[in-house]
Amino acid sequence: MPQVIEIDDPSDTRLDDFRDLSTADRRPDRPGGRGLVIAEGVIVVRRLLDSPYPLRGLLGIPRRIQELVPDLGDFDGPAYAVSADVMAQVVGFHLNRGVLAAADRAPQPDPAALVDGARMLAVLEGVGDHENLGALFRNAAALSVDGVLLGAGCSDPLYRRSVRVSMGHVLRVPFADLRPWPSGLDLLRAKGFTVAALTPRADAVDLRECKLAGEKVALLLGSEGPGLTDEAIDAADIAVRIPMASGVDSLNVATAGAVAFHALGVS
Amino acid sequence: MPQVIEIDDPSDTRLDDFRDLSTADRRPDRPGGRGLVIAEGVIVVRRLLDSPYPLRGLLGIPRRIQELVPDLGDFDGPAYAVSADVMAQVVGFHLNRGVLAAADRAPQPDPAALVDGARMLAVLEGVGDHENLGALFRNAAALSVDGVLLGAGCSDPLYRRSVRVSMGHVLRVPFADLRPWPSGLDLLRAKGFTVAALTPRADAVDLRECKLAGEKVALLLGSEGPGLTDEAIDAADIAVRIPMASGVDSLNVATAGAVAFHALGVS
Numbered sequence: 001m002p003q004v005i006e007i008d009d010p011s012d013t014r015l016d017d018f019r020d021l022s023t024a025d026r027r028p029d030r031p032g033g034r035g036l037v038i039a040e041g042v043i044v045v046r047r048l049l050d051s052p053y054p055l056r057g058l059l060g061i062p063r064r065i066q067e068l069v070p071d072l073g074d075f076d077g078p079a080y081a082v083s084a085d086v087m088a089q090v091v092g093f094h095l096n097r098g099v100l101a102a103a104d105r106a107p108q109p110d111p112a113a114l115v116d117g118a119r120m121l122a123v124l125e126g127v128g129d130h131e132n133l134g135a136l137f138r139n140a141a142a143l144s145v146d147g148v149l150l151g152a153g154c155s156d157p158l159y160r161r162s163v164r165v166s167m168g169h170v171l172r173v174p175f176a177d178l179r180p181w182p183s184g185l186d187l188l189r190a191k192g193f194t195v196a197a198l199t200p201r202a203d204a205v206d207l208r209e210c211k212l213a214g215e216k217v218a219l220l221l222g223s224e225g226p227g228l229t230d231e232a233i234d235a236a237d238i239a240v241r242i243p244m245a246s247g248v249d250s251l252n253v254a255t256a257g258a259v260a261f262h263a264l265g266v267s
Numbered sequence: 268m269p270q271v272i273e274i275d276d277p278s279d280t281r282l283d284d285f286r287d288l289s290t291a292d293r294r295p296d297r298p299g300g301r302g303l304v305i306a307e308g309v310i311v312v313r314r315l316l317d318s319p320y321p322l323r324g325l326l327g328i329p330r331r332i333q334e335l336v337p338d339l340g341d342f343d344g345p346a347y348a349v350s351a352d353v354m355a356q357v358v359g360f361h362l363n364r365g366v367l368a369a370a371d372r373a374p375q376p377d378p379a380a381l382v383d384g385a386r387m388l389a390v391l392e393g394v395g396d397h398e399n400l401g402a403l404f405r406n407a408a409a410l411s412v413d414g415v416l417l418g419a420g421c422s423d424p425l426y427r428r429s430v431r432v433s434m435g436h437v438l439r440v441p442f443a444d445l446r447p448w449p450s451g452l453d454l455l456r457a458k459g460f461t462v463a464a465l466t467p468r469a470d471a472v473d474l475r476e477c478k479l480a481g482e483k484v485a486l487l488l489g490s491e492g493p494g495l496t497d498e499a500i501d502a503a504d505i506a507v508r509i510p511m512a513s514g515v516d517s518l519n520v521a522t523a524g525a526v527a528f529h530a531l532g533v534s
Contacts, residue, residue, distance in 0.1 A: 043516075064305060139522060142515040167516060207529070248409040248433060249310075251525065255406060258522045259529045262474070262509060 002058070002072045002079040004065060008116045010089035016078060017102040021160060023045055036104060038160045039168060041097030042264050046071055046169030053103035058260045060099030061087065066098065105158065110185070111149060111176045115172060115191045119148035119216055123178065123185070123195070126153035126223035129255055133253035134165030136221070141169035141263035146221070149178040149188075151232065182235040185218075189237070196245045197236035198260050199228055200250055204241035207263045212238075217264050224253050269325070269339045269346040271332060277356035282347060284369040285326045288427060304419035305370060305427045307437060308364030313338055313408045314435030327366030328354065330365035335366065372425065378416060378443045378451070384481055387532060389454070390445065390462070392418035392499050393490035394520060400424055401432030402463045402521035403488070408436035410528035416445040416455075418499065420490070436496035449502040452485075456504070460485040465527050466495055467517055471508035474530045479505075484531050491520050 007015065034055065036049055039048035042064060049055065049071055058065060058072075058079040072079070088094045116120065122145050129135050133155050140148060145157045146155070155162070157170040178184040185195050194212055197204075197220040220246050224230030227250070231241055241258055242251065250256065272283065284303055303323065306315035309331060316322065316338055325339075325346040327330060334347045339346070355361045382388065389412050394400050400422050407415060415424070422429070424437045443449040452462050461479055464471075464487040487503050489495030494517070500506055509518065509526055517523065 113447070135519070135522075139518065142518050144507075144509050144512045213285070242410075243532070244409050245411045248436070251400070251406065251409050255402075255522050255525045257517065258526050262526045262527065 002069060002075050002077060004069070004081055006081045008023070008082065008086060010086045014078065015059060015082075015090045017056055018100055018125065026137050033159070034105065034156060035160070037062050037103040037158050037171070039101045039103070040095060040099075040160075042067055042099060042166050044168035044171075045099060047102040047171050048101050051103070052106045052172035053108065053171065054244070057103045058099060058101045059087065059090065062101035076088060082093050088190075090236045103152070106209055108176045109174050110189060111178050112191075114147045114149070115174050115175050115188060116136060120259070120261065121149060121188070121218040122144050122152050122257060123148050123149045123151060123220045125151040125181070125219050125220065125228055126226065127221070128153060128155045128223060130159045130161040130166045132154055132224065132253050134162035134170060135252070136257050137162070137166040137170040137173050139254055139258040139261065141166075141173050143258060144265055145173065147259055148173055148175040149218070150175060151178055151184075152181040172176070181234045182197055182229075185235045188218045192216050194238065195220060195236040196264070197233045197239045198222075198241070199233055199239050200244065201239055201242055201259065202241075203237035207240050207242050207260060209263070210238070210240050212264055217266065219257070221253055221257050224233065224250060269342050270342060271336070271346045273348045275349065277353045281345065282349075283359050283388050283423060284323055289359050297318050301372065301425070302422060302427070304370040304425050304438070305467060306370070306438070306476060307362065307366075307431050308370045309334055309425075310506065311424050311430065311435035311438075312366060312368040313370050314438050315370055318370070318438035319373045320438065322372065323369045323371060324348070325366060325368045326354065326357065329376060331366035341500050342511050350412055352395040360489070375443045376441050377460050378445050378454060379416045379458075380441060381416070381441050382460070387528065388414050388455070388460065389524060390416045390417060390418060390449070390455070390484040390487045391421050391508045391521050392487065392491065392495055394488070395420060395490060397422055397426045397428040399434045399491065399520050401429035402435060402519070404429070404437040404440050405520055406431040406525040406528065408433075410525060411532055412440065414526055415440055415442040416485070416509045417442060418445050418451070419448040447481055449496075449499045452487075452502045455485045459483050461505065462487060462503040464495055464500045464506045464530070465489075465508070465523060466500055466506050467508055467511065468500070468506055472507035474527060476505045477505070477507050477531070486527050486531065488520055490510055491517060
């Protein structure tokens with residue numbers, strides 16, 4: 001059972017895991033200088049409870065804490081119940097979802113272990129925008145992508161904003177760094193994957209005419225502006241494109257990913 | 268040629284079209300109480316210049332104004348050149364894209380005229396979130412949707428935030444209200460369209476098995492939370508679904524639209 005602890009002093013040091021969250025993504029005092037894993041709102045907190053990240057504690061208004069107590073199982077750490085006003089003072093802004101959970105980070109899975117048993121993977125290069133990264137994990141989870149591999153230039157998926165935009169799915173879809181880049185893609189081929197690079201290049205295969213049904217596919221996605229590097233495209237087995245109207249910029253990377261995950265996926 | 272006018276007094280009333288933009292989406296003094304059409308940044312301003320909305324004027328830092336002068340053709344209205352500081356004071360926040368254009372609204376096309384000649388349409392119900400609405404227009408433009416019809420409960424696509432998120436494509440993809448709702452869908456059938464409702468319902472047809480190639484399709488999309496109403500689904504010819512992993516919320520409506528526009532579109 002968690003210990004529900006009522007606190008009414010916002011400066012109470014027991015609340016420090018939740019303090020000034022808008023600047024807490026970097027924590028020089030923590031391993032790797034990275035902040036704790038923070039989940040916001042009942043739904044995302046539940047996804048955190050189902051994740052590999054070790055829960056440290058909760059902070060919320062009494063109603064939300066009570067709503068989550070049945071989900072906490074044998075967690076015997078603290079669940080701090082505070083007023084909405086104290087919560088806003090601790091966190092640094094008003095958080096209308098009413099509850100937060102903090103967890104420690106955990107070691108990433110080994111890429112080879114992540115690939116084993118997977119049917120569809122997303123492989124990202126240069127996706128630095130935290131919202132795009134979060135949205136991509138949300139779409140990957142919805143469309144049955146088994147894991148995400150992070151090539152060069154990607155941001156940290158566990159950044160608070162990515163967790164929120166992903167609706168907590170970055171906590172459930174496994175991810176790992178793939179190094180060296182892009183030659184690490186050889187691992188995927190060795191495991192029987194076809195590596196398909198998504199690019200607007202005119203000589204790429206129209207995604208609707210791409211025959212990969214039944215194959216294990218790793219979809220390579222680049223950042224919105226420059227797209228994939230030539231090195232990454234050259235390291236893929238095939239280049240595929242989403243047919244686009246003329247005069248239109250590319251789709252958002254998370255949206256392009258969703259279109260391709262659906263088109264390449266199996267029911 | 269536009270008149271480039273330098274101004275250094277932020278209270279100059281000639282700048283009133285651009286004043287306090289964070290609250291200017293509602294303008295009781297304008298027809299229908301709705302604000303002007305505002306485009307932000309060089310790319311979106313260019314899309315406004317290509318649109319049916321009559322340009323009233325520009326406001327920007329000198330470099331951005333000069334960049335746009337060659338695009339302004341025979342527009343002989345004002346282009347106000349100001350410092351970044353004056354611009355921030357007028358607009359009410361710092362706008363790092365450096366240039367804005369304001370235009371009058373214009374009458375919507377008649378739905379029947381919009382439908383004529385179209386091959387694929389999006390029909391929205393209850394899409395009230397301005398960012399989702401903007402993203403949906405961006406995806407519609409990229410994936411060759413010919414027009415958007417707005418059923419009950421949709422927001423104003425010309426709201427400033429929708430224009431920005433759409434990257435200006437709400438200014439180019441034609442849209443019109445469809446009334447009465449949902450019986451107005453009969454117009455589409457009369458014009459030879461198959462009306463396909465996108466819904467997570469288990470008895471809907473898997474989008475990948477849906478044989479609509481070569482047909483004219485109107486894709487019916489509902490808001491993210493409640494989805495389409497039963498009345499709207501019943502008024503459609505077919506219900507289609509995107510196969511989703513279990514335990515995952517629905518996709519964002521703009522993302523779901525992109526997946527379906529691609530799947531149902533022709534190259």
